[in-house]
Amino acid sequence: MSKRSAIDHTRRKLLAGAGGVVIIQATSGDWIQVAGAADAADPQRIRVPGAGASKLGVRSPAEQPTRQPFAGVVSMTPLQDLHGTITPADLHFERHHAGIPEISPEQYELLIHGMVERPMKFSLADLKRFPATTRICFLECSGNLNRFMKSKITPQMLAGLTSQSEWTGVSLATLFREVGVRPKATWFLAEGADAALMTRSVPASKALDDAMIAYAQNGEAVRPAQGYPARLLLPGWEGNTSVKWLRRIELADRPFMTREETSKYTDPLKDGTARQFSFVMDARSIITFPAYPVTLEKGWVEIRGLAWSGRGRIARVDVSVDEGKTWTTAALQEPVLPKAHTRFRSLWQWDGNPTAIMSRAVDETGYVQPTLAALTAARGAGSLGYHLNPITAWHIGADGQLQYRGNA
Amino acid sequence: MSKRSAIDHTRRKLLAGAGGVVIIQATSGDWIQVAGAADAADPQRIRVPGAGASKLGVRSPAEQPTRQPFAGVVSMTPLQDLHGTITPADLHFERHHAGIPEISPEQYELLIHGMVERPMKFSLADLKRFPATTRICFLECSGNLNRFMKSKITPQMLAGLTSQSEWTGVSLATLFREVGVRPKATWFLAEGADAALMTRSVPASKALDDAMIAYAQNGEAVRPAQGYPARLLLPGWEGNTSVKWLRRIELADRPFMTREETSKYTDPLKDGTARQFSFVMDARSIITFPAYPVTLEKGWVEIRGLAWSGRGRIARVDVSVDEGKTWTTAALQEPVLPKAHTRFRSLWQWDGNPTAIMSRAVDETGYVQPTLAALTAARGAGSLGYHLNPITAWHIGADGQLQYRGNA
Numbered sequence: 130m131s132k133r134s135a136i137d138h139t140r141r142k143l144l145a146g147a148g149g150v151v152i153i154q155a156t157s158g159d160w161i162q163v164a165g166a167a168d169a170a171d172p173q174r175i176r177v178p179g180a181g182a183s184k185l186g187v188r189s190p191a192e193q194p195t196r197q198p199f200a201g202v203v204s205m206t207p208l209q210d211l212h213g214t215i216t217p218a219d220l221h222f223e224r225h226h227a228g229i230p231e232i233s234p235e236q237y238e239l240l241i242h243g244m245v246e247r248p249m250k251f252s253l254a255d256l257k258r259f260p261a262t263t264r265i266c267f268l269e270c271s272g273n274l275n276r277f278m279k280s281k282i283t284p285q286m287l288a289g290l291t292s293q294s295e296w297t298g299v300s301l302a303t304l305f306r307e308v309g310v311r312p313k314a315t316w317f318l319a320e321g322a323d324a325a326l327m328t329r330s331v332p333a334s335k336a337l338d339d340a341m342i343a344y345a346q347n348g349e350a351v352r353p354a355q356g357y358p359a360r361l362l363l364p365g366w367e368g369n370t371s372v373k374w375l376r377r378i379e380l381a382d383r384p385f386m387t388r389e390e391t392s393k394y395t396d397p398l399k400d401g402t403a404r405q406f407s408f409v410m411d412a413r414s415i416i417t418f419p420a421y422p423v424t425l426e427k428g429w430v431e432i433r434g435l436a437w438s439g440r441g442r443i444a445r446v447d448v449s450v451d452e453g454k455t456w457t458t459a460a461l462q463e464p465v466l467p468k469a470h471t472r473f474r475s476l477w478q479w480d481g482n483p484t485a486i487m488s489r490a491v492d493e494t495g496y497v498q499p500t501l502a503a504l505t506a507a508r509g510a511g512s513l514g515y516h517l518n519p520i521t522a523w524h525i526g527a528d529g530q531l532q533y534r535g536n537a
Numbered sequence: 538m539s540k541r542s543a544i545d546h547t548r549r550k551l552l553a554g555a556g557g558v559v560i561i562q563a564t565s566g567d568w569i570q571v572a573g574a575a576d577a578a579d580p581q582r583i584r585v586p587g588a589g590a591s592k593l594g595v596r597s598p599a600e601q602p603t604r605q606p607f608a609g610v611v612s613m614t615p616l617q618d619l620h621g622t623i624t625p626a627d628l629h630f631e632r633h634h635a636g637i638p639e640i641s642p643e644q645y646e647l648l649i650h651g652m653v654e655r656p657m658k659f660s661l662a663d664l665k666r667f668p669a670t671t672r673i674c675f676l677e678c679s680g681n682l683n684r685f686m687k688s689k690i691t692p693q694m695l696a697g698l699t700s701q702s703e704w705t706g707v708s709l710a711t712l713f714r715e716v717g718v719r720p721k722a723t724w725f726l727a728e729g730a731d732a733a734l735m736t737r738s739v740p741a742s743k744a745l746d747d748a749m750i751a752y753a754q755n756g757e758a759v760r761p762a763q764g765y766p767a768r769l770l771l772p773g774w775e776g777n778t779s780v781k782w783l784r785r786i787e788l789a790d791r792p793f794m795t796r797e798e799t800s801k802y803t804d805p806l807k808d809g810t811a812r813q814f815s816f817v818m819d820a821r822s823i824i825t826f827p828a829y830p831v832t833l834e835k836g837w838v839e840i841r842g843l844a845w846s847g848r849g850r851i852a853r854v855d856v857s858v859d860e861g862k863t864w865t866t867a868a869l870q871e872p873v874l875p876k877a878h879t880r881f882r883s884l885w886q887w888d889g890n891p892t893a894i895m896s897r898a899v900d901e902t903g904y905v906q907p908t909l910a911a912l913t914a915a916r917g918a919g920s921l922g923y924h925l926n927p928i929t930a931w932h933i934g935a936d937g938q939l940q941y942r943g944n945a
Contacts, residue, residue, distance in 0.1 A: 178732045179636030181609030182762070185627040189765045191642045192758035201589030212705035212753035213671040215623065219593040220757070228587030234599050260839050263621040263870045263880055297620035324586045345620035347755070349628070350600035354590070357597045431668050462671045464872055472671055 194220055196285075201228070204354075205289025208417045208435065214265075214462070214470045216292035218347045223354045224270050224290060227325035230374055234358045239342065243317070243380035246309025253358045256342055259299040259307075264339075264364065266468045267293045267437045269410050271367035271394060271515040274536075282533040284417045287521065291437070293470040296362050298343035301336040304378075310336075314380035318387070319361050322376040329370045329394075330384035330406075331363065339364050342375060365439030365468035366408040367515070369394055396516060399509025410439035412498050413518035414446055414473070414490035425529040427481040432459070435470045438492035442466070445491040446473040452485040452522070459488070467493075479525070487522040501536040602628055604693075609636070612762075613697025616825045616843065622673075622870070622878045624700035626755045631762045632678050632698060635733035638782055642766045647750065651725070651788035654717025661766045664750055667707040667715075672747075672772065674876045675701045675845045677818050679775035679802060679923040682944075690941040692825045695929065699845070701878040704770050706751035709744040712786075718744075722788035726795070727769050730784035737778045737802075738792035738814075739771065747772050750783065773847030773876035774816040775923070777802055804924060807917020818847035820906050821926035822854055822881065822898035833937040835889040840867070843878045846900035850874070853899040854881040860893040860930070867896070887933070895930040909944040 188194075194217075198204045204223040206216055223229075234253050242248035270290035278286055314333055321327035331340070343362040344351055351357045356373030363370050369389065384390070384406070396404040414436035419425050432450075436443045442465050447456035459473035473488065490498040499507075501519035519536040526532070596602075602625075606612045612631040614624055631637075642661050650656035678698035686694055722741055729735035739748070751770040752759055759765045764781030771779050777797065792798070792814070804812040822844035827833050844854045850873050855864035867881035881896065898906040907915075909927035927944040934940070 174734075175638045175640075175730055175732050179633075179638040181636055182606035182612040182631040182633055183637070184604045184606060184612065186612075186629060186631065186760045186762035187627065189642070189758060189761050192765070194757060196592045198590035198592060204590040204592065204594075211756040212669065213703045213756050215703045215756045217626065217755055217757050219595065221594060223590040223594065225587075225590055228589055229591070230583045230587040232583075234597070258837075258839070260884065261620065261841065261882060295621045295623045322583055324583050326582075347625055348619040348621050348623045349602060349625050350597060352594045353597050354594040357600070429666075431666070433669065464874065466872065474669060476668065 196220065198223070202226070203290070205285050206292045208284040208289055208291075208415065209420055210285075211417070214293050214435070214472050215347065216294060218294065218349065218352055218355070221268075221292040221294060221346070221352075221355055222270065222290045224272075224368065225323070225325075225354075226327055227323045229353050230323045231353065232322060232358060232374055237358045239359065239375055240377045241304060241308045241380075242377075244311040244314035244382065245380050246311065247307075249308050251304070253344065256299050256344055256359055259303050261297055262300050262341060263295060263297040264341075265293065265295045265466055266362075266364040267291055267470045268362075268368050268371060269437070269439075271369060271407070271410065274517040274519070280532070282421060284415055284420050287533060288415050290368070291435075291470070294346045295348065296341065296343040297345035298341040298359065298362065301340035301342060301361075304342065305333070305336050310380050313382050316381050316384050318377070318379040318381065318385045319370070319372040319375060320377040320379070321356075321372045322374040327369075327372055327389065328385065328387040329372055329389055330387065331361075331370055331408075333380065335363055335366070335408075363408070365410060365441075367394065367410060370408060394515060396508065396514070397511045399511065404508075407516055410437075411516065411518045412436070412438035412440065412443070412490040412492040412496050414488040414498060415521050416448075416486060416488050416523055419486075419525075419531055420523050421531045421533055423531050425479055425525055425531065427479055427529075429476060429478050432475045432477050432486060432488075434473055434488050436461075436473055436488070436490040437468070437470045438490065438494075438496065439468055440496060441468065441493040443471040443490055444493045444495075446471075447489040447491070448473075448475040448477075448486065449489070450477050450479075450484060450486050453487055453520070456489065481527065481529075483525060483527050485522040485524045487520050489520050604628065606631075610634070611698070613693050614700045616692040616697055616699075616823065617828055617831075618693075619825070622701050622843070622880050623755065624702060626702065626757065626760055626763070629676075629700040629702060629754070629760075629763055630678065630698045632680075632776065633731070633762075634735055635731045637761050638731045639761065640730060640766060640782055645766045647767065647783055648785045649712060649716045649788075650785075652719040652722035652790065653788050654719065655715075657716050659712070661752065664707050664752055664767055667711050669705055670708050670749060671703060671705040672749075673701065673703045673874055674770075674772040675699055675878045676770075676776045676779060677845070677847075679777060679815070679818065682925040682927070688940070690829060692823055692828050695941060696823050698776070699843075699878070702754045703756065704749065704751040705753035706749040706767070706770065709748035709750060709769075712750065713741070713744050718788050721790050724789050724792050726785070726787040726789065726793045727778070727780040727783060728785040728787070729764075729780045730782040735777075735780055735797065736793065736795040737780055737797055738795065739769075739778055739816075741788065743771055743774070743816075771816070773818060773849075775802065775818055778816060802923060804916065804922070805919045807919065815924050818845075819924065819926045820844070820846035820848065820851065820898040820900040820904050822896040822906060823929050824856075824894060824896050824931055827894075827933075827939055828931050829939045829941055831939050833887055833933055833939065835887055835937075837884060837886050840883045840885050840894060840896075842881055842896050844869075844881050844896070844898040845876070845878045846898065846902075846904065847876055848904060849876065849901045851879040851881075851898055852901045852903075854879075855897040855899070856881075856883040856885075856894070857897070858885050858887075858892060858894050861895060861928075864897065889935065889937075891933060891935050893930040893932045895928050897928050
């Protein structure tokens with residue numbers, strides 16, 4: 130079946146014979162008359178000039194994306210309300226450990242010290258003076274699976290701790306050359322300026338790969354909730370390591386074993402050991418439409434969602450409309466960028482029978498998004514905190530209502 | 538000279554012997570002690586939790602991009618304040634002919650009629666039900682050269698009628714198949730719902746190429762100033778043809794000759810004839826940093842700017858730091874997308890002597906951005922209204938102040 134025939138004609142209003150609107154088929158050159166005829170017949174026609182050009186373009190009153198912060202520490206991106214791949218900066222997810230500090234750009238300094246030849250402090254102006262780099266990538270909290278809510282779960286509430294921006298800043302490798310990182314320095318500590326003094330240990334090799342100090346997001350200055358005036362950005366790694374309000378980097382020859390990597394952000398395994406430094410976010414996908422709270426009508430629907438991988442590009446997204454029995458390949462929106470939210474779409478004709486729809490991401494390394502059962506079998510039930518990227522199913526009832534009932 | 542040595546060390550604060558901050562070189566494994574020492578010595582240390590997670594992330598009070606609307610009809614993007622390539626939706630340039638209409642998404646309808654098999658009206662929900670497509674591209678007003686201001690001109694005031702977004706919507710080709718456009722229909726009229734009843738004639742071939750009806754911009758619903766709830770988007774073509782608040786498309790076998798393409802948006806030539814339907818925006822570039830009002834210091838600076846072409850990808854950007862005598866090739870930020878703002882960067886060491894810096898874009902068709910003199914010679918002095926994409930120079934005085942003095 131071609132895409133052309135995939136749309137149900139009965140949903141559109143065929144105008145032949147439709148009352149109230151005069152349509153004159155254009156057969157002569159008298160185009161102005163035709164336009165005028167359609168115009169005069171239209172009660173919706175706006176005849177009064179609207180508001181003038183604005184200082185800042187505001188949202189329509191009818192389009193007010195909602196984000197209800199949870200316990201003051203989390204705000205989740207409304208994935209079900211978004212299109213494409215960019216997250217507006219004010220809707221980027223937030224996860225704070227001690228709120229949002231206010232930092233003066235004039236007083237801001239980034240200290241780089243430890244196993245370096247020349248310990249230095251960099252002002253914000255200093256950072257902006259270095260050669261800049263820009264990239265689009267996702268940022269995802271490693272705790273991005275809601276295991277608390279049991280019903281009425283939207284994509285936002287289930288997995289809204291992932292967002293995507295175009296980030297600009299200075300490559301950390303550039304700063305490391307500037308301070309003269311010593312060959313034996315294999316790790317660094319990244320410390321935030323917030324009251325939590327958020328600290329994480331990061332392998333120095335990530336700096337030589339693609340780490341950056343970001344001072345801009347989606348074209349403008351990073352916003353305070355995202356680390357203003359500058360944050361670490363580790364593309365593809367768990368969000369918590371992209372330390373916001375970055376104030377200090379210390380080079381060393383071993384990890385620092387901060388509280389954030391012992392009491393948290395470590396994954397207990399079923400054999401009693403723990404997986405430590407699980408930095409990379411594995412490939413994942415989620416259908417963002419249709420999903421709760423949508424009520425589906427019978428007929429054609431374009432299933433839409435996001436897929437991403439911390440290991441590189443998304444290679445394929447499979448979609449199942451029969452509870453995982455069979456899978457088809459979704460279309461991926463170009464350009465498919467590495468470590469980036471990738472929009473997938475797949476046409477489907479719903480016959481009105483209850484079923485479940487789900488998606489499965491495959492990245493360029495061949496990694497296949499697992500089921501929750503497979504994750505649990507591999508790691509044990511004690512590991513259900515971080516790095517859970519299970520296949521997500523939306524169940525559809527005979528009434529067309531979509532519901533989340535736990536992961537497939 | 539390598540990039541590594543391109544940074545002036547004297548600008549950074551070397552910490553060896555610096556007063557007021559205790560830095561203990563890490564030579565043992567006692568990292569916590571080292572961290573504590575640095576912490577205790579820092580009066581900037583934040584010890585009180587900040588504001589909680591927010592419903593909408595706001596800008597820092599220190600970062601408030603300014604846009605002063607001109608005569609109620611124009612707001613220009615502050616190019617000198619932006620990084621990367623995405624323009625925040627609320628800073629996208631505005632050019633209105635009758636202000637910003639308020640349109641209810643429930644009442645919105647798009648009529649497609651004329652030389653079609655099945656004239657139809659599409660609601661916003663109808664448009665969203667069709668297969669969607671997403672692309673990043675620039676949108677530029679064809680009048681994007683300020684010829685009125687004579688001094689104190691920023692990139693925003695000079696050429697801020699260009700912006701870039703990630704747009705999502707339905708391909709116009711999809712809708713044309715839906716209504717059954719007749720083979721003889723070679724043009725269509727696009728009509729806006731604003732009180733100006735903005736109308737433009739567009740070749741039907743553009744619909745089969747890459748035209749879309751966009752309902753989303755940078756992830757969220759298109760904002761009212763950008764055509765909410767849906768606008769035409771003609772990538773690479775003069776902005777005025779991407780009709781906002783699109784209410785009607787009429788297919789025909791010839792252009793409609795509306796007032797917007799006779800009294801305006803037509804280019805008089807020196808032989809007394811006029812160039813009509815000059816849709817495509819030619820390749821252009823502008824240095825956004827350093828530019829007025831920056832005062833430059835002697836030493837290394839990364840020259841940064843934007844380049845774009847309505848004909849496809851930017852192939853090369855040349856930069857001159859000696860008033861156009863010699864040129865070097867700038868680095869282009871990947872990915873270089875077709876019909877998209879492309880960030881270019883070029884390192885330069887200013888020796889303190891007065892000069893002028895300028896950029897010249899070359900697109901994949903081989904088109905080279907011209908000088909204003911060449912444009913004037915080709916078109917005559919009467920043509921200085923639309924489609925002016927001259928090489929732009931920023932003059933630098935011995936005091937480091939940058940000034941615009943007319944185009945090179």
